[in-house]
Amino acid sequence: MTPTPSGGSASLLSIDELGADGVARIMDLADHMAEVNRRPNPKVPALRGKTVCNVFFEDSTRTRLSFETAAKRLSADTMTFAASQSSLNKGESLRDTIETIGAMGVDAFVVRHGSSGAPWMIDGWTTASVVNAGDGWHAHPTQGLLDAYTVRTALGRAAGFDGVRIGIVGDVKHSRVARSTAAAFAALGADVVFVAPRTLLPPVPSMPTTEDLDGVLDDLDVLYLLRMQRERMTEALVPSLREYTARFGLTPERAARLADHVLVMHPGPMNRGVEIAVDPSELPGAMITKQVANGIAVRMAVLFDILGGGASLEKGAR
Amino acid sequence: MAEPAGARTGARRVLAADDIGRAVTRMAHEVIEANRGLDGVAIVGIEAGGVWLARAIGAAIERIDHAIPVGSIDASLYRDDIGLRPVAPGAVSDLPFPIDGVSVVLVDDVLYTGRTVRAALDALADYGRPRAVQLAVMVDRGHRELPIRPDYVGKNLPTALIEKVTVDADGVVIESTGGSQ
Numbered sequence: 001m002t003p004t005p006s007g008g009s010a011s012l013l014s015i016d017e018l019g020a021d022g023v024a025r026i027m028d029l030a031d032h033m034a035e036v037n038r039r040p041n042p043k044v045p046a047l048r049g050k051t052v053c054n055v056f057f058e059d060s061t062r063t064r065l066s067f068e069t070a071a072k073r074l075s076a077d078t079m080t081f082a083a084s085q086s087s088l089n090k091g092e093s094l095r096d097t098i099e100t101i102g103a104m105g106v107d108a109f110v111v112r113h114g115s116s117g118a119p120w121m122i123d124g125w126t127t128a129s130v131v132n133a134g135d136g137w138h139a140h141p142t143q144g145l146l147d148a149y150t151v152r153t154a155l156g157r158a159a160g161f162d163g164v165r166i167g168i169v170g171d172v173k174h175s176r177v178a179r180s181t182a183a184a185f186a187a188l189g190a191d192v193v194f195v196a197p198r199t200l201l202p203p204v205p206s207m208p209t210t211e212d213l214d215g216v217l218d219d220l221d222v223l224y225l226l227r228m229q230r231e232r233m234t235e236a237l238v239p240s241l242r243e244y245t246a247r248f249g250l251t252p253e254r255a256a257r258l259a260d261h262v263l264v265m266h267p268g269p270m271n272r273g274v275e276i277a278v279d280p281s282e283l284p285g286a287m288i289t290k291q292v293a294n295g296i297a298v299r300m301a302v303l304f305d306i307l308g309g310g311a312s313l314e315k316g317a318r
Numbered sequence: 319m320a321e322p323a324g325a326r327t328g329a330r331r332v333l334a335a336d337d338i339g340r341a342v343t344r345m346a347h348e349v350i351e352a353n354r355g356l357d358g359v360a361i362v363g364i365e366a367g368g369v370w371l372a373r374a375i376g377a378a379i380e381r382i383d384h385a386i387p388v389g390s391i392d393a394s395l396y397r398d399d400i401g402l403r404p405v406a407p408g409a410v411s412d413l414p415f416p417i418d419g420v421s422v423v424l425v426d427d428v429l430y431t432g433r434t435v436r437a438a439l440d441a442l443a444d445y446g447r448p449r450a451v452q453l454a455v456m457v458d459r460g461h462r463e464l465p466i467r468p469d470y471v472g473k474n475l476p477t478a479l480i481e482k483v484t485v486d487a488d489g490v491v492i493e494s495t496g497g498s499q
Contacts, residue, residue, distance in 0.1 A: 028407070032392065035410045041444060044395040074395075308400045 144180030170226030346378035365408030
């Protein structure tokens, strides 16, 4: 174990490394954090004296603000590094950048990077903890955890997701959300199916797949829609956005078929009229704003888990 | 109080279930007497060990007089040893009543260093401003590290630092943990 300046020692890089026990532990901790967030003064002193640095090499609104809010509610100090306003523009390397920030006394880096695997490299360069806030097409573990927490609270499934059927619909191939969210659902015991055209599935999907949304729609407890990245159109992976909506979008006709208990989820930002062609506020099971709210509680749980000494993933002992 | 796995050199039961029952009844009477009735009194158990005892004292008070609010508070996010040892929160705090102006009787099973009670006092303050906070414990085992003292005590039990005290409704057991502390 390599101790950090203040004794923390764990990182969260992927759901697979966190493991099923770790996912369950974060879910239980998130219940405590959600209780804090319901108070008039939603702040606890748990991480006083710790510093969390957001290092974002890619644009992000909700993830960055969510992590910043989470750190502040635990009384940690926060710093934000935006690549576009940094000495990277003067040619400083990623490693030098991380070591420079680390020298200022950082306990955890929250890293978003366009290249898959970058958080693992950074984790190897620093004694601070690293939280992967999205790397390329690869992983976005806190999104997976907040999605799992949303299902757990909405369906009252604190004991696990056995028998819960979840369809993840859309561009699975290019989606780090699909990978991490499917892994988190599966870690808790859910049955997950990827619904996508063959061109938008990875070569070796981690879950069963189908191209027939209408064939599985009536069996689902959770309909998870992925963002259809418009730039995929130029790569001719789908014939047209209209055709995509007709086959894989949540149209008014499909929305009418959904039972009231079915949760509709989306990681945001939404392409209205593409993957979701109805007003989500009119769906009884729409979870989209709950996902955002739960994101704060889950990220508080993650930061407390790795900096508060509760994590089983000890850095250096992996 | 996580103890290292070591050779146990014996466990002795110092209180039995009916001793616990009598202590709970006596403490309930003392709470009523000290507060000159039960106006604006609430009971709050500290997670995890204090919650069953808070409920037991609350039930005894209800038998003697009338029901008062009973809640629970988890103080793990307020501890002073976060990052020094694994923190395992108990159940989520459940304080479904306002505590502003209320006399809160905090309840724990064992009073030892006093650090858990300090954390619970800080946690309580985030929910409001009680008129007063009193402290009830089943066992006071000594070795205080902070200026905290109980108002209601089931049993004073002088202990050695290497001993482990377990309290539940079936009684109180003291075990030696074999020397390493």
